[in-house]
Amino acid sequence: MTRLMRLVAENPLIPLVGLLAALIVVLEVMQPGIVSPFWIGNTLRVAIPLAMLAACQTLTMLTGGIDLSAGTVATITAFVLATLSPLMGIPEATLIALSCAVLAGAVNGFGIAICRVHPLIMSLGTGLIANGCLLVYQRYVIATGTLIPETLIWLGTGKTFGIPNGLAMFVPFAALIIWGQSRTGFGRLLYAVGSNEPATRLSGVRSWQVYLALYTLSGLIAGVAGLILLGLVKTPSLSLALRLDLPSVAAAVVGGTSIFGGRGGYGGTIVGALILTVLTTMLTLLHMPEGARGILFGLIILAVTAVYIRLTERG
């Protein structure tokens, strides 16, 4: 029994994957025949943008921060791309849209790294400003019409032999992040800054550079996530990714990343995003009023996190 506990504590992914499997089994019992290759493909397709936004939260949470502007940045990137494409061509529009995302990330980075503003406040403020800019921008482009590049629709909604095309982009992305967080200097610095910032500073790390690079990267990831989401939803709206803001934090938290920094990783977050997506499907199937679904969703997230913290603390 102790050995089992230690195994679980050392490999936090095991209970998460177990929970995911259990949820899928419950789903199959509730509605026999629902779990099929078609369903799996759809679930993955919906989970990919959420998992990408949750990457922003995971990386920033490793340093003890958070990026609440991720949803807004994703929305802006998608909207700018869709409205500029008919005017100036797809490559240029993509470039401009992604520069907006990087710019928002860099503003976050500037405030957090150089002015030492609390990440929660800074990203909240940047999100507000960016959202205001989006609304003003929207007034001037309303007449131009929108165009969604075929590539994005292929990536977001297309399937090849039942496997969502989005995976062609997401698998390398996830591999890069998981490799980067543990095998590169930058990744290890994130953990170091998150566990003990004064110590890293005394060891000669310029932590402001880490923050600046991190939040800029987070902006870029949010932008790309917005583009994939645009390919999935196929209508650029002013609230495209806003409803994913809090779930992306929840996915990272359920995936075992500590909000205080220094612990966790992207592997858990991916499983966390899948758990949330399966959970949403399950709650939709229950034919409950919307309110009751919200209550269950919140309680389950809380319960999973509480149990998870207990399990990993033992070791």
Added chain:
Amino acid sequence: MNRFLANNGWSLGLAVLLALLLVATKTIQPDFGVSGLDTLGRSALPFALATLGMAVVVIAGGIDLSLASMMAVSSVTAATLMNGATDAQSAVVVVFVLVLGAAMGAVNGTLVVVTRVPDIVVTLSMLFVWQGTALLILNAPGGAAAPWLRALSAGGVTLPLVPDVLTTWLPKSVVFLLVSMAVIWLPIRRSKLGLMFYAIGSDGLAAFRSGVPVGRIKIAAYAVTGLFAALGGIAVTMSTGIGEPIPGPYLLAAVAAVVLGGVVLGGGRGGLVGPILAVFVLRLVRMDLTLMSVDPNVTTIVEGSIMVVVVMFGGVLAMKGRRE
């Protein structure tokens, strides 16, 4: 005198800013007067109450992301129960909603203490829970508010025996705010409980070793936040006359005003006067921009920029102070 200045510098700065903004408003709109103040007070009331709630829990070292959802639960409960009730019954309803608010806050606090999950995660989950509860109580905006309750925040103050000229400039909504603040916060601030809020906020371990029952005090802080959230929900029902199941933009605004008001995220420092001034500064900026017929979307940009710039400025000041 110097000590007073040093301790209240931030609030005094905000008060000066507020005064300047009032002068600016008068310049932009020469008719700005009693009715303008009344509009300002009424629009700021729910924001101010939400901010008070957030400030208390932040001082005690937590944060409550479910604040706006708790306001929604209080608002729909009040509006549903008051629909068709007599004056006496609706007074009971108000008391019931206040107790309900404190109970919701206590649930949040208990979960934080018992599960040992970080505050921000617990209240994020509870945001979904309370939002769902509000939708279960009332599926769409509806219900009603008692007329006497609605009259409580509209117009200026009139006192018997005092000429109206002296008192009508003071909006009832501002009086409502000050009274609720004085009744709830002053006794707490002056008692051991308030001291313990600050103690667990600045250093939980040190507080524990000095014999503060950290868990119970944290629950109490969350309960006070819930109480203010209930007042905020009642204020929403008071100004609109109906219950609103979808949470308004109060959460982000409250966090912004709390930080702008000089309360440090992480706990232990700041008071409730700064955040209240910050609420009025933010609402007045919004009102001025509307008076100057600026696009309301630009107003959002300006509001966000003010918040970010002021906080950045504060951060730079704090860094300089540390170096010296």
